[in-house]
Amino acid sequence: MRWSDSDVFGHVxxxxxxxxxxxxxxxxxxSSPGAGIILAxxxxxxxRQIHYRVGEHxxxxxxxxxxxxxxxxxxxxxxxxGEVALRAEMVLVNFDYAADAASPLTEQQRAHWARWRVD
Numbered sequence: 001m002r003w004s005d006s007d008v009f010g011h012v013x014x015x016x017x018x019x020x021x022x023x024x025x026x027x028x029x030x031s032s033p034g035a036g037i038i039l040a041x042x043x044x045x046x047x048r049q050i051h052y053r054v055g056e057h058x059x060x061x062x063x064x065x066x067x068x069x070x071x072x073x074x075x076x077x078x079x080x081x082g083e084v085a086l087r088a089e090m091v092l093v094n095f096d097y098a099a100d101a102a103s104p105l106t107e108q109q110r111a112h113w114a115r116w117r118v119d
Contacts (some may be wrong), residue, residue: 011049017045021076021088023062024060029114040071041091050078064116069100070094072113 007013029037050058059079066073071093078086096103105113 002105011051014046017078017086020058020060020078021086025074025092028062028113028116030109031047032114036095036097037072038095039090040093042088043090044088045085046086048080048083050080050085058078059096063118064113064115065089065118067105067113067117069112070104072105 060076061077062074064072065075071091074090074092076088077084093102101104
């Protein structure tokens with residue numbers, strides 16, 4: 001986090017944490033040619049304030065909850081001080097940017113995302 005992520009009340013602005021979730025999602029992304037995902041749905045529960053502290057690293061835990069034909073269900077939790085501060089549920093869609101349309105997950109993509117699958 002950066003100093004500019006916090007507001008006058010000393011907590012991190014709600015919109016700023018979306019970037020932390022995005023960074024964690026992108027770190028999981030399949031980098032093979034032709035692989036692409038887009039965020040189709042995002043639902044967030046802000047459970048407690050997140051405070052900026054110099055040098056502190058927050059934890060984002062990401063899990064795959066569902067693998068559909070062309071979509072991926074994901075849950076992310078951001079933790080500070082050992083407590084979940086934010087919980088997000090989202091749907092990612094496998095996307096063919098050349099065709100500008102969703103495309104079915106390949107077996108290779110399924111295997112990639114299944115590494116983080118929880119029931």
